[in-house]
Amino acid sequence: MVGTVTDDSKFTKHKQVVVTWDNGFENSYKAGENGLFELLILDNAPTGVMHSSTVCASCGNDLYIIGMRWSCAKCDNINLCTPCYMNNKHDVRHSFYRIEFPRAERVAVDPRANSTIVQSEGLYHGAKVVRGKSWDSGDQDKGFGAEGVILMYRTETNSIVKKVKEYFDTRYKAAKLRDSVRVKWRNGKIAMYRVGKNGKVVLKARMLAYGEPCYHEHLPLCGNFRPKATQLAVSTSTESRLSEESKECVQHYFYESWFPRLGLRVVRGPTWRWADHDGGEGVVGTVTGIEKYKEDKSVHVTWDNGNQNSCRTGRHGSYDLLLLDSAPSGLWQKDTHCEECGRGQFIRGIRWKCAECVGINLCTPCYMNNHHNVHHHFYRTNILNGEKGFYDASVLVPPRYNSRVIQSHGLYFGAKVVRGKDWRYAEQDQGWGAEGVVLENNGKGSDEINRNSVRVKWRNGKIARYRVGKDGKVDLQCLMSGYGDPYYPDHLPLCGDEKDASSGISSGEHQMSSVEIGDRVKITLPADLVRDMMPPGSWNTEIVELIGREGKVSRITANDEALVEYDLGSLGLDICQKTWSFHQVLLERIVDEQNVPTSTQNLDQKSEATVRKSATSSAETCLLCEEAKAIVVFQPCGHRIVCQTCSVRLKKCLSCQQNISAKSLPHEEENRKLARQLEEIKELHKCGICLDANKDTAFTPCGHSTCTDCAERLTQCPICRTDIASKIKLYL
The missing domain is CATH 3.30.40.10 (Zinc/RING finger domain, C3HC4 (zinc finger))
Known part of the structure; x- marks a missing residue:
């Protein structure tokens, strides 16, 4: 998710800046306060930074590079603009120098071939937008709430002559500075709008679109400027790097963007339909192809037994895979350490945060191996490199003690292996078909920490490390699986699940739905999660008394917040005010069951696992x-x-x-x-006395009946005690 710095007035004194995210949410973030940096600079072109007489060697779109300059450390006179650098122009194996502004110190960055790439999202081509908080164009969009579509993000022109002629053209200049977008509204009007220009954002995204990829590890910290460049903080497009203090409050207002990544380790999911092609329940696989995800909602998976197939990741509402571990793809948690396995490294992959204890975070291996109290609830959080490129909005999962557990197996310690589909090590294994054994991991090196490789000892005595998820490659396949960590399938996220992130913030008990004036609502989320999700300065301890209490929506504000009015007298509450403002994501609408169709009632009762199965x-x-x-x-x-x-x-x-x-x-x-x-x-025709034979004799005058054998011994009707005048044979 991309945002724009719209206020840096507090930077000099408090080292903080205000960011307006492309979805309209606004918040204040640390830009050096107490040594914490919560943001990265994605692009400083909107501030007007330019490198005179330096032309991009790839696109040649500008008379000079605007924004950050990327200079190749191995080749002379090779300079790239930010879009070309992020799109892998020039040799990705070469190291580069990042130059943030003219005469700035050069900062060396690693080759892109060895770095993690993230897909950016925001106000890009194809995004659906509405007017934002800084809107100043009247009813050009046909009124409040009208939708438009972004037609372009940047202009591409190959003619130098045309560039010179169009230099002062508004549209071309805006495209060069990357501070505006063109929007077509439903009434047919097309116009240019500010997205960073002069620190203003006049639009907000109702549906995000994919922008250019970026290498987070190569971007500078927002706020870590040289003295002459502090003014560059104004209107700089940024990506979020959240600390523990800011937590996941922004996530609940974002669209979840589970864009599958190469190297993800997966297991079969809820709609798996390929029998034991994966080797059976618990066998682990690796995502090795994502080319078809955007158009077909499917990914290519290589299982540890060597089989391969295409799996659905959202197509027709079907999810064939669960995400077991995201660490092999390069995901890590900035400033967060596992409480059990050590504080020397940041958590790799999914973070599991205890909902009942303060400051308890676990990595996936520790969580799955039942460290900490198994009776406690946890929040599952997936944040990419401490930033917001991979959302899973703090889903509350049930305690582990009563959850189903499955033993994983595959390319783990003790497995017998042979070379696999991505083998590139010649005869290191002593030839095709030679067997090796996976050794116990030694816990050293970045590959081991990222859980994306294993050590193998071959029969010829050689020991080497091989890829299992690194760069989306799998060098080995199992002849006999080894046992890995157990896992809780009901606690894992779906691979490829694209939905409003707020619909998964609890285990199916709370679902975000837009509310209307007059709706009866209540808050069902835990108090600590409500506090984290509310804008800074808006939390009041009296809100705890309102959790679970029924209120009525009296008004919807322009920021999509609902004013909820509570009847303090009937609720028996002694608090200072009866009307409170909450974002709609916090509210659950109360619906009378008798007025709801059966299908809707069923949907409201689904757990998280059921909702994602559709x-x-x-x-x-x-x-x-x-x-x-x-x-x-x-x-x-x-x-x-x-x-x-x-x-x-x-x-x-x-x-x-x-x-x-x-x-x-x-x-x-x-x-x-x-x-x-x-x-x-x-039963109706059985004799009431012997309970064996059928009734075939009737009595007069009462008309009751029994079987023949019982009737011979009777002088009075056994039912009404009337004297029997005669007995009549019945034929049924």
Whole structure:
């Protein structure tokens, strides 16, 4: 997520700046306060920084480079602008010098080939936008709330002559400075709007779009300026680097952007349909191809047993994979250490934060191995390199002590291996088909810390390290798997899950929905999470008393905040005010069950795992294989969502997560109903005395009946005690 520095008035005294994010949310961040830097500078071109007489060697789009200059350390006179550098122009194996502004000190950065790349998102080509807080163009957009689409982000022109002629043209100059965008509104009007120009952002994104990729490790800290450059903080596009203190409060207002990355370690997910092609439940695989994700919502996976296949990551609402570990792809948590395994390194991969203890954070291996109290709830947080490129908005997961656990296995200690599809080490293994054994990891080196390689000892005695996820490559495949760490499948995120991040901030108990004036609402989130999500300075300890209490929405502000009015008398609350302002993400709408369709009630009752399966109570085709007709009915819930073949492996209903006591086909259910009716009819015809033979003799005058054997011994009716005048034989 990209944002713009719109206020640096507090920088000199407090070392803080105000950032307006492309989705409209605004907050204050540290830019050197107490040695903390929460932001990185993505592009300083909007501030007017230019390198006179230096031309980009790749695009040649400018008479001189605007923004940061990237100078090759190995080649003479090779300078790149930021867009070209981030798009891998020139040799990615070469080291570069970063020059933030003219006469600034050169800062050496590592080759891009060895660095982690992140996809930026924000006000880029294709984004859907509405007017923002600094809007000053009247009703040019056809009124408040009208949507538009960004047509372009930057102008590309190859003719030097045309550049000179168009130098003072507004559109071309804006494109060079990368401080404006062109928007087409629904009424057909097209105009240019500020995104960083003069420190103003007049738009906000209703749906984000992908921009250019960037290397976070190569970007400078926002606030770490030389004295002459402090003014460059104004309107500098930035990406967030959040500290522990700012936490995840911004995340809940962002669209979740689970853009799959090469190297992710995955296991089979909720809609897996390829039998044991992966080697069985618990076998781990690696994402080795993401080319089809944008258009087809699928990724290519290489399993540790050597098999490969394409897996759905959101296509038609199907998710075949769970993300087991994101560390091999280069994800790490800035300024956060694992409480159990040591403080020497930042947490790699997913961070697990205890919801009941202060300052307790675990890495994935420690969490899965039951360190800390297994009865405590945890928040699952996935932040890329301490920045916001990979969102998973602090999902609250249940305690581990009562959760299902699965043993992982694959390329782990003790596994017998041979060379795999990405092998590039010639005869180091003593030839094709030679076996080796995975040794215990020694915990040294960046590859070991990132969990993206293993050490193998071959029969010829050689010991070497090989890639398992690094750069999206897998050099080995298993002949016999080794056991890795156990994992809790219900606690893992889906691979490729793109949804509003706020819908996953708790384990399905709270879902963000837009509220309207007059709606009855309540807050169901934990108090500490509510505090972290509220804008700075707006938290009041009296809000704790309002959690779980019913209120009524009296107004919706321009910032999408809801004013909630509470009846303090009926609630028995002794607080200072009855009207409070909350962002809609914090509120859960209260709906009367009798007025809600069955499908909506089912949706409200789903757990996090059920929501992400997008299952319904009834489906025409099987939710798992998407081929056969859904005919199997689960008991006791009565849902019909899978075919007969797929139902064999299920123990819980995908729609409501209830344990399945019985499975039946529609005609079997009808047969059972008819059988019950037949039994009831037979019971009606049984003799009431012996309970064995059928009734075949009637008495007069009462008309009651028994079997023949019992009737011979009777002089009075056993039911009404009337004297029997005669007995009549019945033929049924």
